[in-house]
Amino acid sequence: MTELMCKSCKNPVALSDLKADKSGSGWVCMDCYKHQHPEVYKLEGAETPKEKTRIEELPVKLTKYHCSECGYKFKKEPNYKDKCPYCNLYSVKEEKDANTLLKDSIKDLGIDHISGPRKEKGEVNIVSSAETKIEDSSPEPKIEIVDD
Numbered sequence: 062m063t064e065l066m067c068k069s070c071k072n073p074v075a076l077s078d079l080k081a082d083k084s085g086s087g088w089v090c091m092d093c094y095k096h097q098h099p100e101v102y103k104l105e106g107a108e109t110p111k112e113k114t115r116i117e118e119l120p121v122k123l124t125k126y127h128c129s130e131c132g133y134k135f136k137k138e139p140n141y142k143d144k145c146p147y148c149n150l151y152s153v154k155e156e157k158d159a160n161t162l163l164k165d166s167i168k169d170l171g172i173d174h175i176s177g178p179r180k181e182k183g184e185v186n187i188v189s190s191a192e193t194k195i196e197d198s199s200p201e202p203k204i205e206i207v208d209d
Contacts, residue, residue, distance in 0.1 A: 069093035125156035 064073040068087035079088040083097045123136040133147035134156065145153050157165070 067093055069097075126153050127156045128152050129154050 063076050065076060065079060065088055066072065067074050067079075067090040068082055069089045070093055072090060074088075074090040078091055080091065080094040081087075082089040082094070089097065121138060124139045124141065125134065125136055126141060127134045128145035128148060128150070130150050130152040131145060131148040133145055135146060141153065143153070144151055
C-alpha cells in the first residue's frame, strides 16, 4: 500500500484518503481537508440543517385511451388530442366502459331516463309515448312484451 505525506500535518496517509488541498498544489489528509473546507464537512456541534418540507403534488386524474389504428392502450390527462405514442398517428380515442357507452347511447336516442325495474319474460309493460318521447300523434299507450 502506497502512502504519501500530508502537506499540512506531515503525517503518512494512504493514497485513497488524500484530497487536493485548497490551493490545488498538494495533497492533504481528510482531517486537514475538513478544516480547510468547513462548508463541505460541517464540524461537530454545528447546527444541523432544517428538514426540508416536502411538497406533495395533487394526484392527476388520468383517462384511458386507445389507438384505433394499432390498438395501443395508454393513460393520459383528460382531453388528450395528440398522436398515438406508439404508432405516431392521429387515431386516439377515449376508452369508455359499458355504463358510459349505455348512458351516451340513451342520451343520443333522446331518452331522459329508463323507467321502472326490468320486467320478467312474458310480462307486459305499458309505456306511454310521453315517457319514451316517441313522436306519435295517438294518445293511446304502447304495449311492450319482454321476450328476453
